[in-house]
Amino acid sequence: MHRKRVVLGVAVAAAAATVLAACSSGGSSSTSSNSSSSSGKVTLSWWNNANTQPLLGVFNNVIKQFETAHPNITIANVPMQNEQFKTKITPALRGNAPPDIYQQWGSGQQATQVQSGKVADISSDVSPWIGSLGTPATEWQTNGKWYGVPYDLHVVGFWYRKDLFQQAGITSPPTTIPQLESDDAALRAHGIQPIGLGSKDGWPDAFWWEYFAIRECSQSTITQAMSSVNLSAACFTKASADLDAFVKTNPFQTAFLATPAQSVPNSSVGLLANGKVAMELQGDWEPAAGAGLTSDKNFTSQLGWFPFPAVPGGAGDPKAVLGGGDGYSCTTSAAEPACAEFLQFLTTPAVQKQIIGAGAGLPANPAANSDLAVPAEQNAAAANAAAPYIAEYFDTALPTTPGQNLDNAVAKWFASPEATGSGITSSVTAPGYDAKHCG
Incomplete structure (x- = not known):
């Protein structure tokens, strides 16, 4: 990790946490009063979205390894499909029986969850070792306290089929939006659908608008927008106009609005894996x-990766990336220090190697960077490492309700091409979110 690198979400999370803390009645959650002694046996329920192979198998093996090293701690694995998990976690945190460990994505979303009073402050347990994970891990701090730990990091960019690019005569990935549009036309001329998009699930749509915003807006403008929960700067309106113009070039596959993101073979991820779209x-x-969505187990040999192209005239740094990470929090019902011990175990180099080997993402522990096996992933990791800053996913950087409002507004715009981009930029302060009441 370069010392000069700035992770945008850190500032955003701190600002969002300040707003949330100021308007909450209880504010931060206390550390779990439960504890595990050297002789007491405890069981921890673990909610995660690793419900398919190979990560499902890796996590089951990790549990066995942890339980062998910690014979008094049992981990009850509860894997769920990603969208199902997101539907269940909010009511679980509001109820009386939340899971002991649950997956979350840090930043503003975590700050909102902390207000439930069900998220444990694990600072005293993780402070001795969490510094080794570097600056990105601070996305899992709220009000200066640790409420979670990352197990991987993520970066968003273009995955493409080298074989399909070659068929269309494309010799190198595009570096500007006009070049991307030209490549789309070349692919269509060769009977190849250019870009896959899983709009049925909504959230992939947001990547497009957010990246145009990152390219149009300066880092300081985005930081201010996330912290103030306000997208009124002119560059955000320009991002909407850019997206509108791009979509009108017909870059996506047929019926993209009805295509899921990654749950079935005909999802957008499956289309790329099976060579049905080029990017x-x-x-x-x-x-x-x-x-898990193709019979071609060597399809990754045809995968390449390139960053979101530059927008001519935009004020954003063309090397900035959109990203985040996956992490876990302990709830106040979890036995401690057992829960924190499991989160630490997930970040050890040996376990990180297994997780990264399953393709879960980039390692949270930089000591495992060399274990990325797919060349395209190494390119993504290199871009992530070289980025001047990382813009946290907007729906995570923002508090929960305005973040969801933004995702919904972008998805609604994709479904209604005649709509204007003003609905996107006004969504975070639309009815349904009141900053005074923390969303």
């Missing part, structure tokens, strides 16, 4: 997700 703007989980 997809997606996170670095693409190779792992695609592996």
Whole structure:
């Protein structure tokens, strides 16, 4: 990790946490009062979205390894499909029986969850070792306290089929939006659908608008927008106009609005894995997700990666990336220090190697960077490492409700091409979010 590198979400999370803390009645959660002694046996329920191979198998093996080293701790694995998990976690945190460990994505979303009073402050347990994970791990701090730990990091960019590019006569990936549009036309001329998009699930749409915003807006403008929960700067309106113009070039596959993101073979990830589209703007989980959706187990040999192209005239740094990470939090019902011990175990180099080997993402522990096996992933990791800053996914950088409002507004815009981009930029302060009441 370069010392000069700035992770944008850090500032965003701190600002969002300040707003949230100021308007919450209880504010931060206390550390779990439960504890595990050297002789007491405890069981920890673990909610995660690793419900398919190979990560499902890796996590089951990791559990066995942890339980062998910690014979008094049992981990009850509860894997769920990603969208199902997101539907269940909010009511679980509001109820009386939340899971002991649950997956979350840090930053503003975590700050909102902390207000439930069900998320444990694990600072005293993780402070001795979490510094080794570097600056990105601070996305899992709220009000200066640790409420979670990352197990991987993510970067969003274009995954492409080298064989299909070659068929269309494309010798190198595009570096500007006009070049991308030209390549799209070349692919269509050769009977190849250019870009896959899983709009049925909504969230992949947001990557497109957010990247145009990152290219149009300066880092300081985005930081201010996320912290103030306000997208009124002119560059955001320009991003909407850019997206509108791009979509009108017909870059996506047929019926993209009805295509899911990654759950079935005819999802957008599956289309790329099976050579039905040439590209997809997606996170670095693409190779792992695609592996379970195609019979071609060597499809990753045809995968390449390139960053979102530059927007001519934009004020954003063309090397900035959109990303985030996956992590876990302990709830106040979890036995401690057992829960924190399991989160630490997930970040050890040996376990990180297994997780990264399953294609889960980039390692949270930089000591495992050399274990990325797919060349395209190495390119993504290099771009992530060289980025002047990382813009946290907007729906995570923002508090939960405005973040969801933004995702919904972008998805609604994709479904209604006659709509204007003003609905996107006004969505975070639309009815349904009141900053005074923390969303």
